[in-house]
Amino acid sequence: MTIDSCWLVRVKMFVKSRLLSKVCFMQTRGMHLLNQKAYVDGEWVTSASNQNFNVINPANGSVIGTVPNMNVQDAQEAIEAAAKAFETWKFTTAKERAHLLRKWYNLLVENQDSIAKIMTAESGKPLPESAGEVAYGNSFVEWFSEQARNVRGEIVPSPVPSKKIFIDHHPIGVAALITPWNFPHAMITRKASAALAVGCTCVIKPAEDTPFTALALMKLAEEAGFPKGVLNLVTSDRNNAPAIGALFCESPLVAGISFTGSTQVGKILYKQCSSGIKRLGLELGGNAPFIVYNSANIDKAVEGALISKFRNCGQTCVAANRFLIQNEIFDEFVDKLTQRVKQLKLGDGSHPGVNLGPLINDAQFHKVSGMVEDAVSKGAKVLAGGKPASQLGSLFYEPTIISGVQSNMQVYNEEVFGPVISLIRFKTEEESLQIANATERGLAGYFFSEDVTQIFRVSSHLEVGMVGVNEGLISTAEAPFGGIKESGLGREGSHHGIEDYTYIKYTCIGNLK
Structure with a gap:
């Protein structure tokens, strides 16, 4: 074999190895975070219909993997799991919830490189930008782990000496979180960590374009030790998404909806929530x-x-x-x-x-x-x-x-x-x-x-x-994120980010001497 032919063979082998490494990059360091099943009631599950859909790399059109194409039946099971878990999760102490959130944060930091690679593959972001989002998204878990122990009530001076007036905060219940593809990590952590911090349980519906980042977050939440049913994630394609969204809005077991996405879809969810007068947070489009x-x-x-x-x-x-x-x-x-x-x-x-x-x-x-x-x-x-x-x-x-x-x-x-x-x-x-x-x-x-x-x-x-x-x-x-006019309702992040997930209870104790 000539020198030139040897060189050509080596070049071909090098190119082939690089291509294989790019196609299978998640089979090495990020393998344990690549989940092709949804997460419901502490289990990795398929869809009731056994249908799946492909997740595509927008940079080259290749298929990254498949995830379950879940429907209303699957979403209902996730809601029921979250509602059951809420009956015990709501009685955990702020310290316990803060501890679990901190463990989740630590795992997210340890695995941030793998998460960033997954994000780049399914969203198309440059890798440094994906790494930046991971750090940004992780910061919400850290922030709300600290805020969990800072949700304080009040004792209000009574107008009469025989009464005492107390005001405290309670978790609203099951929070359904619908998140977009453009920030597949941060939009989940910004919502879920606030809800978890105050004692709510969550059902998450990530965007169909970027479910693998969301599933990686669930894998690390599982490793952190969150009880079964506290965090649930359902995946679906565009065809099933509207029906799942309607279920979230209309189910009596769901106490609140948080949605980030287009103003058009936000208006639909707003109407659908009216039948149950649900707590609603909307972060919609801008101009x-x-x-x-x-x-x-x-x-x-x-x-x-x-x-x-x-x-x-x-x-x-x-x-x-x-x-x-x-x-x-x-x-x-x-x-x-x-x-x-x-x-x-x-x-x-x-x-x-x-x-x-x-x-x-x-x-x-x-x-x-x-x-x-x-x-x-x-x-x-x-x-x-x-x-x-x-x-x-x-x-x-x-x-x-x-x-x-x-x-x-x-x-x-x-x-x-x-x-x-x-x-x-x-x-x-x-x-x-x-x-x-x-x-x-x-x-x-x-x-x-x-x-x-x-x-x-x-x-x-x-x-x-x-x-x-x-x-x-x-x-x-640390800052409140949100808009006015048709750009939405409520605020995320900062100490205000917890408000959508709690209700205020006033207690009056009378006939005191």
């Missing part, structure tokens, strides 16, 4: 403005724009959507931003150096490409990107900047949920606020200014639940 004023530090504004827009390829509910740039600094900001955007690397999230992965599925890809096409057809100008990156795969779309955006374009009025920056020029602060607030959504808003009086003024007038001032990344376990 976040990103405003850059004349006084802003341009370089910081550009960095903030990249963080707030392109995290998870723009597929976050708090992603900046409409970029409002004041007239005097418009050209400078756009030039610097365009240079940076053109440097972003698009590709398979498991590869080193990649900044953006693919969009999650065909529906999302067609939505993004359609909105850009609509804008261009109505006069918008593409400054960067603006087309699919089909050479990388069917779900890749180039990071895009479009200018000349007008009110008759979809990108002006709707949440794009993709890697598209829509530039709008404005003249005055009053005009910027008018444009920013001209939407039924009110989740997050961002603005950059070095004028302290303007900072307080604009922050006060923005009609959103969360404001980032000179900052593009605002989420943290």
Whole structure:
């Protein structure tokens, strides 16, 4: 065999080994976290129908694995298991619950690399970004393990000496948690750890695109020692999801619903919950403005724009959507931003150096490409990107900047949920606020200014639940996350995150001497 042929054989063997390692990466370090069954009443189970569905890697279209395609019957069994477990779990002490949450947190930290790999495979996120979400999601378990022992009641001074007035908090019961694909780890831990901390039990329905991350969390919760039935997870495809959601809303055994997802679906769940007057938490879509004023530090504004827009390829509910740039600094900001955007690397999230992965599925890809096409057809100008990156795969779309955006374009009025920056020029602060607030959504808003009086003024007038001032990344376990208007109800994270899972009981003791 010649030297050249030996070299070729070695190259082929190397390539083959790399391909096998990528296809089977979860068969090594992450194998014990790869579960292809659902988790109900402390058991790993299949669906009643014995049907499954495939979970697809959006970067290359390969099948990662299969999970049970559960239906209403399966969901009912999970609800009943949670209701039975609640009868004992609600009487555990705050210290006991805090201890279990801390054990879960420790296991999540020990296994964070494996969870991140699973997440990248099923969501398409770049691996460093998946690792960031794992750390972020873990922080909620740690936070609520500490908050469990800080839910305090009150003794209220009585108007008469013969009475004592006590106020305390009780868990509401079974909490049904419906979570999205864009943050498959953090949206579960943010909800479940708050519910568990106060004595609720949970039934979780993760998104059909990303169930393996959720199942990994259940595996580690099982290892932490949570009693059977306290945490349950059902998986289903898109066809069965509406019926399961309706069951959650209408079942008398479910005390509360927490949902993160689209405003459209949130409205449906809101209506369905009305028959039982359930406790309801909704974290819905946004249409976040990103405003850059004349006084802003341009370089910081550009960095903030990249963080707030392109995290998870723009597929976050708090992603900046409409970029409002004041007239005097418009050209400078756009030039610097365009240079940076053109440097972003698009590709398979498991590869080193990649900044953006693919969009999650065909529906999302067609939505993004359609909105850009609509804008261009109505006069918008593409400054960067603006087309699919089909050479990388069917779900890749180039990071895009479009200018000349007008009110008759979809990108002006709707949440794009993709890697598209829509530039709008404005003249005055009053005009910027008018444009920013001209939407039924009110989740997050961002603005950059070095004028302290303007900072307080604009922050006060923005009609959103969360404001980032000179900052593009605002989420943290210590802060209340949520919106106003059609962006939802309630708050998650912070000490307020427990409120949706407790009710207040007032006790009056009379005839005291």
